Amino acid sequence: MIVNIFLQQYIISITKWFVFQVFAKQRATTAKIESVDDIGGWDSLTAEDQDHILSFLPDSNSGARERKQPIKPATTSPSTSKPASSSVGTKIDKDNSLREFRRLCADISNVPGYIDKTNVVKKFITLGSDGVSYNGDLLLLIKLLLPGVVKRIYNLQSKQIVKLFSRLLGADHDEMLESLELGDVAETVRIFFESSQRLSPSNKSCLTIHDVDRFLEHLSKLTREEDQMSHFASIIPKCTGNDLKIIIRLIKHDLRINAGAKHILDAVHPDAYEAFQTSRDINSIIKKIAGNSSSPSKTGTNTIDIGLSLLTPVLPMLAQACKSVEEAMKKCPNGMYSEIKYDGERVQVHKSGKNFKFFSRSLKPVLPHKVKTLEEFIPKAFRHGNDLILDSEILLIDTNSGKPLPFGSLGIHKKNEFKDANVCLFVFDCMFYNGESLLHKPMKERRKIMHANMTEIPNRIVFSEMEEIQKELEKMITKVIRLGLEGLVLKDINGIYEPGKRHWLKVxxxxxxxxxxxxxxxxxxxxxxxxxxxxxxxxxxxxxxCYDESRNIWCTVTKVHTGHDDETLEKLQTELDMVKISKDSLKVPPWLKCNKTMVPDFVAKDPKEQPVWEIAGAELTKNVVHTADGISVRFPRVTRIRSDKDWKSATSLQELKVLVFYSKNT
Known part of the structure; x- marks a missing residue:
């Protein structure tokens, strides 16, 4: 009996040893057991079995059995085995660990809906990594979860990252580029890191989000390749493959979790996203929320009010497509302003005393050559406006005719072609004036404030053309189309300014x-x-x-990426007969006339066997990068697959020229 028990224990021990030996010889790309966190049912094991397994794991796991136990609140009882600071310190480290951040990202990615994603974040910042309470750095967590919103600039594109890591890892550059074609540079770096003979991944994730934040902050200041390499070399030995993968995704401003600011901020506080749309100030929002509550788990009970900040961009109010006069009248029953939709560039103007800032629609600074003259004229137009935020559009105006010049003429080289022209600011809204936010005032009142405080300066600072209409909309639309203008923007006369919301209408x-x-x-x-x-x-x-019959050659007209659903895209992967050329201009076939900037990853094996698609857009326009006599489509989309047509009945270059003529003259 004793012999049988001894033999049984010996077999169990040998089995455990053999399993871990097999794991030790696994390939670099195979997922590893890095710590007891990777072992399901750990808490149900006996103390003896836990100790035996720990002997096969890195020394850093010693004491893991104690850390896996729930952290109990500190008490004043003398029987407490550990000081409160020790327990809390361990808990904070775990909530701030890169490993937990990775897990959170995976959990967000793995659920499909907006509410589910928000709930995943809310659960973590409420219960933390141990399911009891969150004690991490909430501000930094939120900023890292929104790398595309709270952006640092790293001057590193995907191919540059591949070049750096091919040198660091001693990997084949061409093989890495081939892997990059799958579309995820972070995954490419992980695969080659885990199989590198030069550098080995860490056995355990030991970095914190603070380590990563410091690394990224310094990286954003480096521009020389050698400096960037040296900086990466300082953190690589501390990374597991998945650590490095998430760091690369942070650099690329895309965590692949399909979650934006609304998903994340709604988890923090019901008012947080709305406050962010107005102020764009994550720091102030999170600090104010934290100041209103003793812990993130209780942040949803108090309202927060973050106002406009001068010289800090505000998300612009947007417009949704309006497809009929009836739809417009239904959405604006109290009347509306009809405003000409100019073909210019949206600009948000901030003036604080003598300081100016100009932001684009995407909230980036506007290039100085486009707006530098405006600083002279804005104070003259707003003589009593010390502080203001304006919503506007800039266009180049022909000073002889007073007419706007075409879209794109504001470019520094294009602009030089028009000698008798000025940059003109068309003002259509005011969000802030002399210490007062106007966001919650109706459009009618905001317009009165603008007109009372702004004096037009011809060809420099003018009001956007706007009319109040009730039932004359159809005539206005017809007039705009006949004049060849881009369209109309319709605004409810009682509507407030809602940053980021699409409550205006565009026709x-x-x-x-x-x-x-x-x-x-x-x-x-x-x-x-x-x-x-x-x-x-x-x-x-x-x-x-399209096909150019006169020269027996095919010409490019446009790139298109909208109009197909996921199912159709999946089918096209096998239905299209393509040859891979990987953007190599030397491999462009002789039948295709294609500028270097338009060389694709794949070309048709035979264009006469390819499908015909109907492509619609805002207008047929000119674009020098395309070879169909520069004809292109603005805002193209696929409206239908013309299975009833082949290349012979598709639009030829000659027919395309006729379409352009009629679209400009009707």
Missing amino acids: KKDYLFGGSMADSADLVVLGAWYGTGQKGGMMSVFLMG
């Missing part, structure tokens, strides 16, 4: 009557590019073109 000819008024052409699929993000590794951007 363009390609929105009306189901898009039947749009400029469109039946074009042939000539090539394709790999997509990015969720579409990485598949063809999702397509090069569309």
Whole structure:
């Protein structure tokens, strides 16, 4: 009996040893057991078995059995085995660990809906990593979860990252570039890191989010390749493969979790996202929330009010497509302002005393050459406006005719072509004036404030053309289309300014009557590019073109990436007969006339066997990068697959020229 028990224990011991020996010889790309956190059912094991398993893991896991036990609140009892500071310190370290941040990102990614993603974040910042309470750095956590919103600039594109790591890891550069075609540079770096003969991943994730934040902050200040390499070399030995993967994703401003500011901030506080839309100030929002509550788990009970901040951009109010007069009248029953939609660039103007800042629609600083003259004229137009935030559009105006010049003429080289022209600011809204936020005032009142305090300066600072209408909308739309203007923006006279919301309406000819008024052409699929993000590794951007009969050659017209659903895209991967050329201009076939900037990842094996798609857009326009006599489509989208047509019945170059003529003269 004793012999049998001894033999049984010996067999169990040998089995455990053999299993861990097998794990020790696993390939670099195989997932590893790095700590007891990776072992399911750990708490149900006996103390003896836990100790035996710990002997096979890194020394850093010693004491893991104690750390896995729930952390109890500190008491004043003398029988407490550990000081409160020791327990809390361990807990804070875990909540701030990069490992927990990675797990949180994975959990967010693995749930599909907005509410589910928000709940995952809310659970973590409420209960923490141990399911009891969160004691981590909430501000830093939120900032890292929103790398595309709270941006640092790293001057590192995907191919540059591949170049750096091919040198650091001693990996084949071409092999890494081939892997990159799958669309995820972070995954490429992980794979080659875990199989590198030069550098080995850490056995355990030991970095904190503070370590990563400091690393990224310093990286953002480096521009020389050698300095960047040296900096990466300082953190690589501390990284597991997945640690390095998440760091690269932070650098690329995309964690691949399909969650934006609303998903994350709604988890922190019901008012946080709205406050962010107004102020764009994550630091103030989180600090105010934390100041209103003793812990993040109780942040949802108090309202917060974060106002406008001068010289800090505000999310612009946007417009949604309006497809009929009836729809407009229904959404604005009290009347509306009809405003000309100019073909310029949206600019948010901030003036604080003598200081100016100009932000684009995407909240980036506007290039100085476009707005430098405005600083002279804005104080003259607003003589009593010491502090203000304006919503506006800039265009280049012909000073002889007073007419706006075409879209794109504000470019520094294009601008030099127009000698008798000025940059003109068309003001259409005011969000802030002399210490008072106007966001919650109705449009009618904001407009009165603008007109009472602004004096037009011809060809420099003017009001956007706007009319109050009740039932004359149809006539206004017809007039705008006939004049060749881009369209109209419709605004409820009682509407407040809501940053980031699409509560204005935009009317363009390609929105009306189901898009039947749009400029469109039946074009042939000539090539394709790999997509990015969720579409990485598949063809999702397509090069569309037409046949030039006079020269027996195919010309490019536009790139298109909208109009297909996921199911159709999946089918196209096998239905399109393509040859991979990886953007190599030397491999462009002789039948295709293609500028270097438009060389795709794939070209058609035979253009005459390719499908025909109807491509519609805002207008047929000129774009020098395309070879169909520079004809292109602005805001293109696929409206239908023309299975009833082949290349012979598709739109030819000659027919495309006729379409351009009629679209400009009707």
